[in-house]
Amino acid sequence: MMEDIKNRVHAVLTDGTLDYKQKKHHLAYIAENTQAYPEISPKAMKALSEKVICDLFEGSAPYRPRYILPDYKLALKKGVKYLELDPPTDFDEAINFLSILYVNVPSITGYSVYLGTIDELLLPFVGDLTEEAIYKKLKLFWRYIDRCLPDAFVHANIGPGDNVIARIILKIERELKQVVPNLTLKYDPETSSDDLLTDAVQTVFEVAKPHIANHQMTKANFNNDYGVVSCYNSLPEGGGSHTLIRLNLKKITDLHQGDLETFISQTLPEYCQMTLDIIEARIKYLVDTVKYYETDFLAQEGIIKLENFSAMFGFYGLAECVNQLIKKSGTNFIYGKNQEANQLGHRILEEMKRIVDSRQLPYCKANNGKAFFHSQSGIDIDIEETAGARIPIGEEPDIYSHINSVAPHHHLCNGGISDIFHFDNTITRNPSAVLDIIKGSFKKGMRLFTFNISDSEFIRITGYLVRRSDLIEFREEGSRYGSALFAANSIDNANVDKRNTKRINSHERTASQY
């Protein structure tokens, strides 16, 4: 054991592709994993080690929650004693205050997954500043965020109201073309103007962000304010999620011996409960053993509250699960193409949701003792499994069928769900066409709308962005939607990692490869 640790530490220390901070992060991960995993059944442990259930490399001894959404509004109002920060009185002080606070927010990757709803935070400090002055200050702020929080899961929100800060942030996004921060526009037809949405859509044309969140629908899932963080996770502000454990629906289908009905009555519940067991064990470790919520300054000062936390139950590989079950039963329906397959997918989700909702978990008050249900958008190691409940890349039907196939799933996923739509670049001449489709999709019950332009410089792989020019070799345009793409891109990315030190983290698994 000791020899093994020494070797792993040595591998990190001598790996020239890691910068100093990344090495420190990996060393901490190795140290964390010397601890025994929170107590779970041998069967659950086996499922974890075989990646039937995946803890997304959170580490074996949780000492900070996976997703923290500080109540930045409260912090700005009260100041932060631990950081010796008085409440800011003007725009400069507010930006400086947030810049300091951000780097002190814990997360799994080491970088805060949530920067707040920026316009809401900064509008009170605008005073009589000119637009030009705000622009200059925000541009420097945005550069600071990209350089000092170099992680593709760092996520800022804007909206739903139309205002000078939101507009300037969109403009800066188009100019700077940074990967960080990830960005979501909270859209509400009642309060967001068409102009703002158009501005956002035109920003997507250039930098593949923001995502557009259905504000009214998402808001309804939470007692207070919410944020969209990391990869399409919607969570309560002033709280967040202790952990995210995801169930690999493809792998449990591979393991399943019987027919469709026994899958739903036996295999699915068994693995859902196992996933929930792991979630429960991790929560208890974090809260009771580490006593995070008693000792961290954010909790002590009320910027986060234990009562605003819950956990996330994630799933992925629904498409493969459905297709395999149907094939086994002797028919040929395909998820995303045939109603029968889509309906089976929906039935499986409803069943999972029912199981998740009927299991009381400790310290999950933010969702009345239940985990948030989350369609997990995948990570780079997912080769055979399609993200969450998405239709596999390359098999997406026409835009309306696509929306009508996936929209019914969205109301189930109170922890977030995503589908990515691809548009030909002719649509860039007609942004109002995108507005029509977004509004239509929200009428059909979609919770979040993410789209890409086919020849964009930015490529969205799972939930994060990479620059096309950062890839060693990108496949021909025609194979963009090829089934091999997911694997190809991940391999390309991995190769990029090996070539040079990479400033921006975008992989959960990096910490686990040593």
Add this chain to the structure above:
Amino acid sequence: MWIREIPKESIPMSELQANISGIIKSSVIDGPGNRMVIFFQACNLNCLYCHNSHTIGLCNYCGICAEACPTQSLTIDTLKKHIHHNENTCNHCDTCLKVCPINSSPFYKKMSVNDLISEILEVKDFISGITVSGGEVMLHAEFLKELFIAIKSHSELKNLSILVDSNGNVTQDEWDQIIEIADGFMLDIKAFSSQVHLELTGHSNDKILNSIQYLNSKSKLKEIRFVLVPGFNDSVDELQGVGQLMNLLFPDVKKVLIKMRKHGIRTKYQHLSEPNQLELNNAKEHLESMGIDLTLI
């Protein structure tokens, strides 16, 4: 395009019908916003560079396409005026379209106003409006009038905008049937001189010039498009004439210069050449020098 059996005479005659060659449920290039586009069969021009020449003619059940079909997927009942298309065997090679001596297609079908309303209802949440196109859509003015009234009086559809994409080769009587109900019209000016127009389309442009001015005078002309075809309408005289016409129109009429593309044009007209960058720039600069705010596509 449909790939199922089309019983062309099975709908009651009391209900007005039109020959519909296709429906695109999401188009981002046929007017503002996302639009459903309905294409009508038959055209009263025959442009050399037509990209959808199979929408020009109306089927006379001659049977040539059925004979030529390599997979024997078409059978024609000339008595009943009925085409059966076997979609299981069809491999979409388009031989039927290529051999048709009258630029028609075995795939268009008769649809009623109610049929079209059902199609629109399916996608209403996703669109800004509908665009009717062709073929030449104004050959169906009476049908359009019924369709547009049905849309504007439908509680769930009345907010949809209606645009008409026409070649303009009809008289004021036709326009007057729908001019009050339609939200706007998009027309082409294919050539300024009647002679060049005749060479390019087989017809003179007298009616078209009148149509452009009439729709403009009623503030219903939204867009005027000029497709540049080297050797035909790129001479100084042509550009000058087209520019003068554009200058007569209201400033908010969108003026578009389109590069002719060879995609989909008939084999016998393959000798046409797409404008090169120089030719395109010449035309653009000429029109812009006349003070026209031009969009290039």
